Amino acid sequence: MRPAAVAAVAAGTLAAAALLVLAAGASPADAFVALLRGALGSSAALGETLARSTGLVLTALGAVVAFRAGVLNIGLEGQFLAGAAAAAAAGPLFPDAPLAARAAVLLAAPLAGALQAAPAAWLAERRQVPAVLSTILLNLVAAAGVTWLVRGPLRDPSGDYPQSRALAEAALLPPLAAGSRATAAVLLALLLAAAAAFVLARTPIGLALRAVGEAPRAARAAGLPDVRLRVGAFLSSGALAGLAGGLEVLALTGRLYDPFTAGVGYTGIAAALLGGMSTIGGAASALLFAALGAGSSALQRDAGVPSSLASIVPALAVLALLLARGERRER
């Protein structure tokens, strides 16, 4: 997109947000300052932004990897839950060995995410079932699975609430700085974003993946292993979302409860869209959305604007983008 269009999207989003703030009876300038302070104004605020960004960056990445291969994986939410559940199941198995617990989580979570995506990949390749449908349905299965797990097999017998047993305190990732919620998880997410960008743009397999995504019939006719590439992208996408769920447990919550996510998988797709389906763009949008989320509590506290308003802004940004990108009906 041209810089002018990007500026127009940003301006449109800001203007619409300002109107909403006015409607809530507050000053847009105050709200903006409060939001900014809440997202970036202190080490704790910045830490909150970074902590929130881990899951968003990884799910956005999962969306990009799948979409670029022509796989419409809307199941990142369910794959995230599968990863979180696997982490909550595997982590407490090693109460006295924090490193082993971490390793178990980092292995089990991506694996669970990939397994959660596998039925949809099989249905798509063998039975021509659209991935959009199957992954949305599998999201419901995953959510129900979490509900069952925290009341059944994974339930912490010592607690009053339906939640899983906690990982050992020592197994959780330590904060990067005192008083900050950010951990090495966000660094891992950003590292993976850079790696995915490199693989897509500069390696033979990335080239093949893009070809299969854009012109599946041409790629197949040219002798590329189209089924293997699509399935590989689908499972990798699930693994990234699963890792996001695992890191959520390992870095932030320490356990699984219900409901566990407020739509991070869907927001990740929105971030990927806003980022123009590029890995770097998707990661940047994910950081932006995380900052909005972190700033929203300050919005309520300092400017008297309902914090839910901040969650409208990502949606506004995506709508503005689609509006700017949609061509006039003339072709």
Next chain:
Amino acid sequence: MSDPGAALELNGIRKAFGPVTALDGARLTVRAGELHALLGENGAGKSTLVAIAAGLLRADAGEVRRDGALLPAADARAARRAGIALLPQHDLLVEAATVADNLALLDPAAPPFESAGARRARVARLEERLGLELGPPGARVGELPVGVRQRIAVAGILQADPGVLVLDEPTAVLSPRETSALFRSLRARVATGRAVLLITHRLAEVFEGADRLTLLSRGRTLLEAEVSSTTPEAVGALLLGGAEVSSRSGALRPDPPDGERVPALAVDELLPAGATGPPASLAVPAGAALTLLAVDGNGADLVGSAIAGVRPARGRIRLSGRPVPPGDPRAFRAAGGAFIPADRRAEGLVPGLSLAENLFLRRPPGRFVIDRAALAAAADDRLRRFGVRARGPWAKAGELSGGNQQKLLLARELEPLPRLLVAVHPTRGLDLASSSDVRARLLDAARAGAGVLVVTADPEEALELGAPIRVVYRGALSPPLAATTPLAELGRRMAGLAP
């Protein structure tokens, strides 16, 4: 300025798509009662110009007049009300709907509720009136071959009885017999004072059937003339003007190389999915070519795509003696096969990738990481040698004109030299210069030792290739015919008549 007899007049039309100027002040005048031919090389702007006339595109500058009255810009409904009907090259029919339903949709006089029987009757009526075979009325259009679809679209649009009928390359996929039937019906239209504008690459058609012609070149009008006042040679020279014509031509050896060599391709009882005819058996010697000639819808293109593995099939395929399982493009490639599909935009190239990436989809230079410098250099070299005109190796394949896209595809498929090249409709939609270049390269590949199987619907192309010809009619292959067979006999065989 305005021509009093003009049924359709376009003046000073300009249109740019981003950085590419498609039309640069083009002019076109079609008079009432004439069959007007619009000629030009690939990318000359012909399709863009008629899309503007039909109100489908907005011109950046210029005016469109119908019977002297200015038409509102980019208003397809107004153009249709004014009696301008365009048959585009692609995308007129609803693929998921049946033949009968599509024809009903295109019939302005169709009642809002109509029985299935009445719709079927319409199909029969149109076949009768126009002399075109339209396929089973209950078949879904998307499942029919492209040639049949074209005939359905022609029949559909003629129902509205437009004052100015615009046809964008309607004859590319028609048999000689069907082409002359179409021309008869077009002549009958202009005799009643209606106007017909025809885009075509075939000069013979222009000089047999048209009254006047307009020649576009690079977005400008180069020539407007009465057909009787010029010659095919003069127009051909203008059309080729500037374009490099390959000097390498000449026919192949008429007979295959001596000795009992293993053929490059041996096909035994091959029945492609969706084909109705008998199973096909054929062989192509190494270092020689074979042409399958058929009107679209007779299964020749299905045989071609089944051999390349992109269409499931039953039967046995061997490349240089090595068995290749049907329906597996990778196995076909691994055995040394190369493929030029009929639909180069969907099955050949990846439009959003660069030329360099398209050329080296499978094995880009560099083992784990693509060596971009080496990739650009290798691509540059090939683009130059295959005469692809482009901004550079990083231009997107989708930006190229049809002729250059086909050259790009050849540059990918012919290097390294394959054991077998299957080329389906390799010159369809290409201008004269590009077509002769493509044919020369196919023959060069055969001379260098590859087996070459060409599928075409154009009998003149089959003769020009100089290789043995097998005519396919309803799936059945004729015995090999010499490339000296008279055109009339080929035409009869293509139409299923006794030779």
